[in-house]
Amino acid sequence: MSGGAILDVRHLKVDLATERGTLHAVRDISFSVEPGRTLCIVGESGCGKSMTSLAIMDLLPKSARRTAETLSFRGEDIGSPKVMGRLRGDRIAMIFQEPMTALNPAYTIGDQLCEAYRHHRKASAREAREKAIALLERVGIASAGDRLGQFPHQLSGGLRQRVMIAMALMCGPSLLIADEPTTALDVTIQAQILRLLAELQEELGIALVLITHDLGIVARIADDVAVMYAGQIVEQGKAGDIFGDPHHPYTRGLIDCIPQPGKTRPGERLGTIANTVPSLVGEMRGCAFRDRCPHARPVCAEDVPERRAGDHMWRCVLEALP
Amino acid sequence: MTESTAFAAVAMPSAGARLRRRVFGHKSLVFGASLLAVIVLVALLAPLIAPYDPYAQNLLARTQPPVWYEAGTWAHPLGTDNLGRDYLSRMIYGARISLVIGFSVMVISGLIGTTMGLLAGYFGGTVDLVVTFLVTTRLAMPVILVALAIVAILGGSLLVVVLVLGFLKWDRFAVVMRSATQQVRSQDYVAAAQAAGASTPRILFGEVLPNVFAQLVVVATLEAASAILLEAALSFLGLGVQPPLPSWGLMISEAKAYMFFSFWLIAIPGTALALLILAINLAGDGLRDIVAPEGRE
Amino acid sequence: MTAVLEANDVSRLFEVRRGMFRKKRTLHAVNGIDLAIQAGEVLGIVGESGCGKSTLAKILLGLLPPSEGRVRYGGRDLTELDRFAVAKLVQPVFQDPYSSLNPRRRIAAIVGFPLDVHGIGTKAERRRMVSAIMERVGLPSHFAERYPNELSGGQRQRVAIARALVMNPKIVVCDEPTSALDVSVQSQILNLLLELRKDLDVTLVFISHDLGVVEHIATRVAVMYLGRIVELAPTHELFADPKHPYTRALLSSILTPEPGLGIPETGLGEAYPDPLNPPSGCRFHPRCRQRFAPCDTQAPRPLLASGHMTECHLHDPQIDGSLPQKDAYP
Numbered sequence: 036m037s038g039g040a041i042l043d044v045r046h047l048k049v050d051l052a053t054e055r056g057t058l059h060a061v062r063d064i065s066f067s068v069e070p071g072r073t074l075c076i077v078g079e080s081g082c083g084k085s086m087t088s089l090a091i092m093d094l095l096p097k098s099a100r101r102t103a104e105t106l107s108f109r110g111e112d113i114g115s116p117k118v119m120g121r122l123r124g125d126r127i128a129m130i131f132q133e134p135m136t137a138l139n140p141a142y143t144i145g146d147q148l149c150e151a152y153r154h155h156r157k158a159s160a161r162e163a164r165e166k167a168i169a170l171l172e173r174v175g176i177a178s179a180g181d182r183l184g185q186f187p188h189q190l191s192g193g194l195r196q197r198v199m200i201a202m203a204l205m206c207g208p209s210l211l212i213a214d215e216p217t218t219a220l221d222v223t224i225q226a227q228i229l230r231l232l233a234e235l236q237e238e239l240g241i242a243l244v245l246i247t248h249d250l251g252i253v254a255r256i257a258d259d260v261a262v263m264y265a266g267q268i269v270e271q272g273k274a275g276d277i278f279g280d281p282h283h284p285y286t287r288g289l290i291d292c293i294p295q296p297g298k299t300r301p302g303e304r305l306g307t308i309a310n311t312v313p314s315l316v317g318e319m320r321g322c323a324f325r326d327r328c329p330h331a332r333p334v335c336a337e338d339v340p341e342r343r344a345g346d347h348m349w350r351c352v353l354e355a356l357p
Numbered sequence: 358m359t360e361s362t363a364f365a366a367v368a369m370p371s372a373g374a375r376l377r378r379r380v381f382g383h384k385s386l387v388f389g390a391s392l393l394a395v396i397v398l399v400a401l402l403a404p405l406i407a408p409y410d411p412y413a414q415n416l417l418a419r420t421q422p423p424v425w426y427e428a429g430t431w432a433h434p435l436g437t438d439n440l441g442r443d444y445l446s447r448m449i450y451g452a453r454i455s456l457v458i459g460f461s462v463m464v465i466s467g468l469i470g471t472t473m474g475l476l477a478g479y480f481g482g483t484v485d486l487v488v489t490f491l492v493t494t495r496l497a498m499p500v501i502l503v504a505l506a507i508v509a510i511l512g513g514s515l516l517v518v519v520l521v522l523g524f525l526k527w528d529r530f531a532v533v534m535r536s537a538t539q540q541v542r543s544q545d546y547v548a549a550a551q552a553a554g555a556s557t558p559r560i561l562f563g564e565v566l567p568n569v570f571a572q573l574v575v576v577a578t579l580e581a582a583s584a585i586l587l588e589a590a591l592s593f594l595g596l597g598v599q600p601p602l603p604s605w606g607l608m609i610s611e612a613k614a615y616m617f618f619s620f621w622l623i624a625i626p627g628t629a630l631a632l633l634i635l636a637i638n639l640a641g642d643g644l645r646d647i648v649a650p651e652g653r654e
Numbered sequence: 655m656t657a658v659l660e661a662n663d664v665s666r667l668f669e670v671r672r673g674m675f676r677k678k679r680t681l682h683a684v685n686g687i688d689l690a691i692q693a694g695e696v697l698g699i700v701g702e703s704g705c706g707k708s709t710l711a712k713i714l715l716g717l718l719p720p721s722e723g724r725v726r727y728g729g730r731d732l733t734e735l736d737r738f739a740v741a742k743l744v745q746p747v748f749q750d751p752y753s754s755l756n757p758r759r760r761i762a763a764i765v766g767f768p769l770d771v772h773g774i775g776t777k778a779e780r781r782r783m784v785s786a787i788m789e790r791v792g793l794p795s796h797f798a799e800r801y802p803n804e805l806s807g808g809q810r811q812r813v814a815i816a817r818a819l820v821m822n823p824k825i826v827v828c829d830e831p832t833s834a835l836d837v838s839v840q841s842q843i844l845n846l847l848l849e850l851r852k853d854l855d856v857t858l859v860f861i862s863h864d865l866g867v868v869e870h871i872a873t874r875v876a877v878m879y880l881g882r883i884v885e886l887a888p889t890h891e892l893f894a895d896p897k898h899p900y901t902r903a904l905l906s907s908i909l910t911p912e913p914g915l916g917i918p919e920t921g922l923g924e925a926y927p928d929p930l931n932p933p934s935g936c937r938f939h940p941r942c943r944q945r946f947a948p949c950d951t952q953a954p955r956p957l958l959a960s961g962h963m964t965e966c967h968l969h970d971p972q973i974d975g976s977l978p979q980k981d982a983y984p
Contacts, residue, residue: 277913301870
């Protein structure tokens with residue numbers, strides 16, 4: 036799988052120092068993304084999905100410690116801050132959940148769009164401006180030339196996210212990491228932004244890593260899916276396999292929680308997952324999901340085997356769900 | 358808890374223990390609060406620990422230097438002033454004046470400012486406009502000049518100084534409480550209390566005030582420090598506390614004439630004043646660090 | 655079915671002034687809403703942010719007096735009733751369980767707060783009522799002495815529900831009660847609300863932007879757009895046969911977890927209009943693909959056909975449907 040991979044992550048761990056001890060936010064995860072494909076990392080709050088993206092981008096908070104066996108982008112070691120500093124914003128771009136906090140309120144849209152391009156490409160102001168206008172038009176912003184002189188607060192949430200996408204694409208990246216890009220938006224705008232991302236990805240052949248909590252988004256946009264729980268990838272595979280034939284009790288539990296026309300009856304009970312997520316502070320052993328799992332058994336407290344069937348991977352003591 | 362928990366139970370300190378650790382781990386807070394506690398204790402116990410009557414003059418023993426000078430004796434550890442009064446005793450009683458001023462001004466201005474800020478932040482609209490206008494008006498008046506003018510008309514005394522400063526220094530209380538209240542006002546638990554049928558006073562005192570109390574404490578400490586400094590300034594100018602009361606500011610003023618011959622007369626109350634202000638500000642800053650939302654879990 | 659709460663032509667205006675010397679502008683957050691909440695139903699209210707659904711919730715809760723129109727309960731105006739009577743009638747559950755519980759109070763005090771305010775029962779009776787309702791919403795009794803920051807989001811939302819139900823109100827208005835929660839917790843809260851509704855015979859108003867959730871929980875759905883209800887129908891009818899072009903666009907934007915279907919084209923333009931400067935005629939016309947001659951000049955009237963209300967010229971027999979189609983959405 037890692038043959039043509041553009042991003043290869045092996046045994047990534049992120050530890051956070053907290054008042055109560057070391058919090059293992061990401062516990063040994065491995066995945067890779069190939070050009071032109073979309074990997075969705077899905078999980079609930081606190082599962083470590085955002086930490087994963089920040090770890091790849093080398094944007095972790097100061098209290099965090101990152102270790103990885105491999106962290107490579109097209110064979111280059113992006114574990115080195117120097118290499119990452121060169122690639123970030125150029126070959127690797129990122130889109131955040133809340134564009135208002137990611138955009139600098141004191142600079143115009145134009146300044147912010149052109150800055151990274153001029154920095155990485157040593158381009159003239161005019162070239163950068165032309166590129167910016169072309170991209171704003173591509174992401175569906177009308178009268179792009181006028182928008183360049185506007186400040187972020189003058190735009191609606193949907194427009195801001197489009198600007199963020201245009202900014203990410205300025206240098207023509209080959210990898211785009213999007214962390215909950217549509218969570219702050221209305222459903223109608225969400226669909227538009229996701230469509231735009233999918234179109235651009237196909238058109239430009241970039242690899243997209245999309246981090247979200249929304250299984251609906253995952254199902255519609257992902258080629259590959261990694262389900263995270265308590266800092267680990269508990270199930271990974273093609274989108275069709277994950278949704279059509281989930282092998283991990285957590286994945287199945289999550290899917291059953293969502294009301295789905297045709298599958299769930301209005302007014303009937305929805306599936307639930309009992310209890311809450313365990314604390315990630317301190318050492319841990321065995322399956323992190325066992326307190327909430329309907330199929331838990333004593334052996335779950337032992338080390339959990341990683342099972343595979345083709346590209347489909349899951350971590351469970353059970354070979355198949357009953 | 359199920360029997361087989363997924364993760365080894367971590368010894369989780371209780372909330373109280375965590376708070377204690379945070380307070381005692383904050384070095385400047387511990388330092389400021391301890392220093393302040395010492396000064397307060399000295400002021401409270403003044404009659405017991407002061408070696409002499411602070412008003413008793415002894416013209417035979419004028420401007421005796423403190424012990425660390427060659428001519429100093431342990432009879433007057435901090436020496437005597439120009440009227441032969443024991444400087445240590447005057448310093449000890451002076452702490453009372455500073456603390457009384459600081460505390461009373463804080464209470465008076467705090468009551469006025471907090472009331473205004475709470476009402477403005479909670480009701481908004483016209484009330485807010487009026488309060489904002491009053492704050493702006495008040496900010497347009499320089500405290501020290503207005504205080505000087507009033508004291509010059511009424512004559513200086515401890516009471517006058519307390520009242521004048523109390524009625525002049527509520528602005529920061531009003532501003533901080535207004536914005537803190539506005540922030541709490543927008544929380545859903547206030548709306549929930551309204552929907553439960555709670556009366557406005559009940560919401561103000563039960564829901565809003567406890568949640569802005571932390572900010573209130575911080576402003577209060579800073580205002581107390583600033584009131585003490587203002588009193589010293591007024592007394593230095595001869596318009597504050599009147600002689601023979603041993604106010605530190607007044608002591609500095611009285612020592613002006615002797616500063617080239619008996620430097621300690623200015624240095625000792627000056628240092629004490631600086632230490633007190635430092636103690637209060639460190640404690641206030643420390644409190645803010647402890648109670649600030651981002652400091653919480 | 656009888657109406658428990660009725661809104662007649664209710665509007666709420668806000669004066670907005672950006673800067674001291676700018677002109678005041680009027681924002682019609684809610685603009686002429688007619689709504690009769692039926693006993694025992696779950697009324698879903700959906701719409702994009704800024705459509706006025708939260709303002710409507712505040713009006714129904716009696717927290718915000720309407721600028722025009724009346725909200726009536728049993729023939730009497732909500733503003734004429736004293737605050738105790740309103741509190742016994744309708745209670746809220748808010749979106750953010752972190753801001754809806756006073757961080758300085760213990761859970762038992764939060765749940766029992768309405769009882770304290772109304773002075774219901776003795777201290778011991780109140781404690782019994784609190785522990786009964788806590789048990790009913792699935793909160794272990796040892797939570798009573800805890801503070802909100804010791805609870806998870808889902809547990810806090812259960813506390814908020816317990817507080818809303820402790821007075822046995824007729825109506826509970828839930829404003830986005832699950833959108834701050836994780837999916838696995840969301841389904842627990844939805845199940846709880848549905849159970850409580852049956853057991854306690856309470857009417858629910860359920861405001862949400864998540865149409866999948868609304869379809870699951872609501873018996874009737876109102877679709878709001880720029881301060882007006884543009885379509886109101888029983889849930890199955892609205893989802894099976896949406897009449898208003900806006901409702902259709904909203905429904906098409908639902909992303910169900912079905913791989914391979916791709917991302918739908920909603921057909922809506924980007925911009926949600928500025929509520930301070932709403933479009934003329936039908937407020938939806940600038941984003942509508944089916945707009946024709948009268949849409950930008952004439953406001954559509956509410957059309958009612960067997961319990962299905964919609965405000966759209968397309969369905970108005972008095973409007974000549976053969977008028978030329980306007981240049982479709984760019």
